[in-house]
Amino acid sequence: MSGTQLPELPVTFRPGRTRAVLLTAGVALFVVVSLIGLLLDGLGPGERISFVFTAALLAGALFLLARPKIVADEAGVTVVNIVHRRRLEWAEILQVNLRSGDPWVFLDLSDGTSLP
Numbered sequence: 001m002s003g004t005q006l007p008e009l010p011v012t013f014r015p016g017r018t019r020a021v022l023l024t025a026g027v028a029l030f031v032v033v034s035l036i037g038l039l040l041d042g043l044g045p046g047e048r049i050s051f052v053f054t055a056a057l058l059a060g061a062l063f064l065l066a067r068p069k070i071v072a073d074e075a076g077v078t079v080v081n082i083v084h085r086r087r088l089e090w091a092e093i094l095q096v097n098l099r100s101g102d103p104w105v106f107l108d109l110s111d112g113t114s115l116p
Contacts, residue, residue: 014069026062030055068104079107079115086115 037043037051064082071078076089088109095108107115 010071010073012069012071019066022062022066026059026066029062030059033058081116088115 033055034052037048037055040048040051043051067080067082069080071080076087077093079086079088088107092110093107094110097106097108097114098104104116109115
């Protein structure tokens with residue numbers, strides 16, 4: 001070994017800045033749109049509720065975009081994408097690719113598929 005210390009498992013990898021921006025934007029969007037809906041004169045209760053509901057949907061979409069991560073442990077990895085979670089054993093992963101210009105890593109799997 002070259003003297004570098006390997007991280008203790010389990011270890012979680014996630015895009016930190018992107019996540020912080022998305023979560024902050026989601027909260028700000030929810031607050032601003034909800035306040036606009038609640039402070040506008042001439043709106044009925046149903047319209048005010050629709051503003052808050054719309055703000056919650058938009059913030060929820062941003063929160064889903066902040067969800068991706070990968071957790072590596074002794075047995076394998078857990079890949080969490082926007083809507084799916086998939087558990088992979090180390091034997092299922094043939095190659096890890098991060099080509100120049102790729103926005104994220106691609107895992108080549110033993111079943112012939114690739115998982116971003």
